[in-house]
Amino acid sequence: MATHHVLSIKVRRSNLDNSLDSVAFSSTYPMEDQDTPQIITHIEHNLDHSLFDCKWVPCSAKFVVIGSLPKGSGTIEIFEISSGEIKKIKVIERPNSFKCGTFGASSDVERRLATGDFKGTLEIWDLEKSSQVYITKEHTDIINSIDGMGGSTVNCGAPEIVTGSRDGTVKVWDPRQRGKPVANMQAARGETRRDCWCVCFGNSFNDAERIVLAGYDNGDLKMFDLRTMSLRWECNLKNGVCSAEFDRKDIPMNKLVATTLEGKFHVFDLRTQNPTKGFAQVLDNSAQSGTIWVARHLPQNRDIFVTCAGNGQVTLWKYEYPEQRCHVDGSGAACGVAGKLRRLQRMLISTQPVNAWEWNRDHTGLALATAYDQHLRVVVTTKLNLQ
Amino acid sequence: MQKAFEIQKNVRDNAKTFQTYLTDLQTWETEMKRKEAALNGDFVKDLPPVRSKIKRERPVEVKKKTEKRISASDYQAWEKFDVEKACEEVDMAEIGPVSLDSKKSEKDKLEKLREEAQYEKERGNAFVKEEKWDEAIKCYNRAIELIQNDAIYYANRGLCYLKKDSLHQAVADCTAALNIDPTYVKALQRRATARERLGSLRAATADLNEVLALEPRNAAAKKQLEAIKIRMGTKGSKSKSSPITEGNNYPQKTPKIVELDNKAVLDKTTPVKTALEKWKTGEGEDINVMKPVKKPPHLRSKRALKTITIEEIPLGKKLSEKPATRMKIIEIDNQAQGDSNNNDNKTKEETKVSEKTNYKIGDGDSNILECMKIKEGKIKDKVDNGDSNITEESLKIKDEKVKDKVGDGTTEKEISIRDLVPPVNSVQFMAEWKNLKGKISARSKYLSIIEPTKITSIFENALESDVLSEILQILSQDMEMFSNKTVTAYLKGLVRVKRFSALAMFLSTSDKQCLNKLLEHCKNVEKCAEEDILDLKNKFEL
Numbered sequence: 032m033a034t035h036h037v038l039s040i041k042v043r044r045s046n047l048d049n050s051l052d053s054v055a056f057s058s059t060y061p062m063e064d065q066d067t068p069q070i071i072t073h074i075e076h077n078l079d080h081s082l083f084d085c086k087w088v089p090c091s092a093k094f095v096v097i098g099s100l101p102k103g104s105g106t107i108e109i110f111e112i113s114s115g116e117i118k119k120i121k122v123i124e125r126p127n128s129f130k131c132g133t134f135g136a137s138s139d140v141e142r143r144l145a146t147g148d149f150k151g152t153l154e155i156w157d158l159e160k161s162s163q164v165y166i167t168k169e170h171t172d173i174i175n176s177i178d179g180m181g182g183s184t185v186n187c188g189a190p191e192i193v194t195g196s197r198d199g200t201v202k203v204w205d206p207r208q209r210g211k212p213v214a215n216m217q218a219a220r221g222e223t224r225r226d227c228w229c230v231c232f233g234n235s236f237n238d239a240e241r242i243v244l245a246g247y248d249n250g251d252l253k254m255f256d257l258r259t260m261s262l263r264w265e266c267n268l269k270n271g272v273c274s275a276e277f278d279r280k281d282i283p284m285n286k287l288v289a290t291t292l293e294g295k296f297h298v299f300d301l302r303t304q305n306p307t308k309g310f311a312q313v314l315d316n317s318a319q320s321g322t323i324w325v326a327r328h329l330p331q332n333r334d335i336f337v338t339c340a341g342n343g344q345v346t347l348w349k350y351e352y353p354e355q356r357c358h359v360d361g362s363g364a365a366c367g368v369a370g371k372l373r374r375l376q377r378m379l380i381s382t383q384p385v386n387a388w389e390w391n392r393d394h395t396g397l398a399l400a401t402a403y404d405q406h407l408r409v410v411v412t413t414k415l416n417l418q
Numbered sequence: 419m420q421k422a423f424e425i426q427k428n429v430r431d432n433a434k435t436f437q438t439y440l441t442d443l444q445t446w447e448t449e450m451k452r453k454e455a456a457l458n459g460d461f462v463k464d465l466p467p468v469r470s471k472i473k474r475e476r477p478v479e480v481k482k483k484t485e486k487r488i489s490a491s492d493y494q495a496w497e498k499f500d501v502e503k504a505c506e507e508v509d510m511a512e513i514g515p516v517s518l519d520s521k522k523s524e525k526d527k528l529e530k531l532r533e534e535a536q537y538e539k540e541r542g543n544a545f546v547k548e549e550k551w552d553e554a555i556k557c558y559n560r561a562i563e564l565i566q567n568d569a570i571y572y573a574n575r576g577l578c579y580l581k582k583d584s585l586h587q588a589v590a591d592c593t594a595a596l597n598i599d600p601t602y603v604k605a606l607q608r609r610a611t612a613r614e615r616l617g618s619l620r621a622a623t624a625d626l627n628e629v630l631a632l633e634p635r636n637a638a639a640k641k642q643l644e645a646i647k648i649r650m651g652t653k654g655s656k657s658k659s660s661p662i663t664e665g666n667n668y669p670q671k672t673p674k675i676v677e678l679d680n681k682a683v684l685d686k687t688t689p690v691k692t693a694l695e696k697w698k699t700g701e702g703e704d705i706n707v708m709k710p711v712k713k714p715p716h717l718r719s720k721r722a723l724k725t726i727t728i729e730e731i732p733l734g735k736k737l738s739e740k741p742a743t744r745m746k747i748i749e750i751d752n753q754a755q756g757d758s759n760n761n762d763n764k765t766k767e768e769t770k771v772s773e774k775t776n777y778k779i780g781d782g783d784s785n786i787l788e789c790m791k792i793k794e795g796k797i798k799d800k801v802d803n804g805d806s807n808i809t810e811e812s813l814k815i816k817d818e819k820v821k822d823k824v825g826d827g828t829t830e831k832e833i834s835i836r837d838l839v840p841p842v843n844s845v846q847f848m849a850e851w852k853n854l855k856g857k858i859s860a861r862s863k864y865l866s867i868i869e870p871t872k873i874t875s876i877f878e879n880a881l882e883s884d885v886l887s888e889i890l891q892i893l894s895q896d897m898e899m900f901s902n903k904t905v906t907a908y909l910k911g912l913v914r915v916k917r918f919s920a921l922a923m924f925l926s927t928s929d930k931q932c933l934n935k936l937l938e939h940c941k942n943v944e945k946c947a948e949e950d951i952l953d954l955k956n957k958f959e960l
Contacts, residue, residue: 069432083484090452189466205468213469238466394446
């Protein structure tokens with residue numbers, strides 16, 4: 032039964048991926064059984080500029096791709112999938128490069144895209160009219176990451192956008208309040224400001240509770256509680272945190288995946304917080320694949336997620352819970368127990384780092400990915416329902 | 419070698435799943451495009467306040483909550499405490515948010531649901547054409563989930579079950595459809611087929627008879643009915659006594675008759691007694707005899723008292739000369755159940771029978787206390803329902819003209835309806851309403867004589883939810899009856915009744931279906947204004 036396949040890939044150095052020079056990586060995997068999901072690139076579309084982010088337009092077969100032209104201007108392109116082909120519908124070009132975007136804070140009817148750009152401007156776009164409905168420039172440097180929440184969910188709090196910037200601040204915005212952020216998190220005076228690489232929302236299971244998670248270039252991972260306006264928890268992952276995501280935003284926090292440079296990612300069980308040890312975690316550094324740029328949970332199954340690596344490989348994981356998720360330690364405090372990670376499948380889809388991935392909300396297994404090889408891909412993953 | 423085969427098989431399987439995935443993707447694409455097209459109109463959502471403003475708003479809210487409370491020992495304050503007003507305030511608080519609710523989003527939501535359901539139905543119908551029953555059932559399931567009160571979805575799902583030979587489910591679905599729309603011929607036919615195959619031939623014939631009653635020229639139904647009759651053989655003739663046809667006949671009420679004896683008759687000697695007996699039973703004469711009925715006070719009618727005119731009938735010798743004159747007395751209330759709460763509302767009035775006619779006889783073997791024969795003069799006064807022994811309160815005495823017409827039960831019913839008086843308060847209404855239990859046409863007639871604007875004053879705050887649902891049922895069953903005063907007026911009257919918001923909360927789904935039907939009627943037939951319909955919908959919490 033032990034048919035072993037050998038993969039060997041060379042990854043070129045990318046100017047944005049400075050974590051590795053060149054990696055030769057080999058791996059073996061046993062023959063798959065029938066239920067193993069298959070990751071297949073369904074459509075590949077070449078664009079003539081760098082791509083940074085991609086998002087499905089809610090309730091449609093359309094998506095937006097955020098990128099930057101060689102001359103330094105930014106683009107928002109809207110594509111539609113029709114009969115298996117990608118068709119470009121609209122392009123919005125602005126002098127400043129866009130870095131990231133989200134539909135999270137907008138209702139499914141309005142579908143307004145919030146973007147962050149290289150100069151630190153947050154804009155909210157009415158894509159129909161190709162115009163901004165909200166512009167604010169409070170960050171002094173590039174907005175690396177953006178997340179939105181509260182647009183389409185009911186009773187899960189106000190619509191809010193969080194942005195993390197190289198200027199070291201994390202700001203929370205409400206589209207109803209112009210100009211000023213509703214919350215601002217920055218380093219205390221006198222301390223060095225770290226570059227914030229990623230932000231995300233979570234724990235927003237009612238109107239009051241909400242948590243912002245921020246990852247920094249020095250490996251710091253900080254959890255801010257927006258209800259109490261305090262730092263709830265922090266830890267250091269040793270390598271810069273590239274991406275962090277809760278398995279679900281609108282439930283009491285359950286799990287968290289944080290990916291770092293040097294091919295590592297951490298999965299935290301957030302149900303039990305020990306006063307001294309914090310949260311239980313499991314670390315995976317098995318794949319020598321360079322930076323893990325992004326991790327995304329499957330919307331239809333929160334225990335399955337994908338990680339996208341610097342060598343262009345995407346890996347599908349399943350988190351398997353332990354029999355008991357917490358136990359009581361010697362001092363009488365509850366302590367979480369980490370589960371195990373099982374790799375379901377992996378596939379090389381690009382020669383360059385895959386920097387963004389988004390699952391489709393309405394169709395299991397359908398996903399969008401952009402990579403630094405200037406390609407946009409529609410990826411399908413089969414048999415996810417069997418996991 | 420085997421490994422090679424396995425790998426090959428695996429590859430083939432994967433290719434296959436990928437292909438099916440791609441076709442799935444195609445349907446997803448069209449689905450999403452449709453969904454997107456359906457996305458328009460504004461979206462109203464209750465949002466929590468902006469985070470930075472929360473702090474400022476909180477203290478204000480807290481202040482509001484600390485309302486002045488009267489301490490238990492502050493008797494003076496309690497004396498001034500207006501309970502009525504407090505109750506009203508509570509009521510208004512109940513109504514307030516309901517009427518202020520974002521009407522628009524509610525309506526939009528319903529419309530969207532309807533659209534979705536319609537789409538599912540169409541998909542289901544397409545599957546039916548392809549004879550893919552399971553898929554079609556799934557579609558209809560979704561449609562029903564979205565809109566529960568559409569008979570078509572049930573009937574169509576019933577058809578699918580029928581085709582799948584899930585006969586019991588088919589019957590259940592058709593019944594559900596018929597509960598919503600009793601005149602849905604297709605559902606009846608489908609149920610008949612299902613029942614026929616299940617072997618309950620009688621029930622099937624009942625359904626088919628119903629079909630033929632609705633559509634006398636329905637050839638398919640006729641054919642089917644004949645086939646069933648042949649199957650039933652000799653039993654075929656019995657199909658007439660099927661439950662449905664039986665159910666249509668209201669239990670016939672034999673008029674209760676009270677004999678009114680004459681003192682003069684009592685004085686007669688034994689040889690005459692046989693004649694007396696004869697006379698008592700009305701033998702040989704063309705008269706009905708009234709007999710006294712004894713009822714405990716709580717069972718007595720609480721209806722409003724009525725003036726009855728009693729005509730003179732010459733008795734004795736003259737009787738033979740004028741045999742045709744007789745009194746027809748009809749009792750409507752033979753099962754009246756008084757509401758114990760309303761007992762104190764009884765009007766205590768003495769029966770006043772004019773002296774000339776009031777002769778009493780003691781009857782030996784029974785406890786009948788008063789037997790009266792109306793002889794001469796008129797009883798013009800109100801008959802008492804508080805009087806302990808006589809039950810004339812429940813009698814209605816008809817004049818001669820009417821009496822001659824009275825031949826069978828149906829005309830009798832008609833007359834009792836004609837005698838209805840509009841109630842002044844809820845007690846009268848309830849008494850009459852209970853009287854008319856089971857007689858749908860009578861109830862609707864009764865309802866139709868009530869002025870809609872007076873509904874509020876009649877019920878005050880005594881409208882109960884079961885009565886409300888009965889009223890709604892009656893309104894929806896006989897909408898033509900109310901065309902003069904308009905159903906809308908009635909609905910408006912009902913919602914003005916005190917504490918209606920509480921009643922609205924107890925409306926069952928069938929009531930709501932009724933209401934939807936009524937509102938449809940208001941909208942389409944009575945051309946009621948859109949705002950009024952919306953307002954009513956809000957009040958009824960639809």
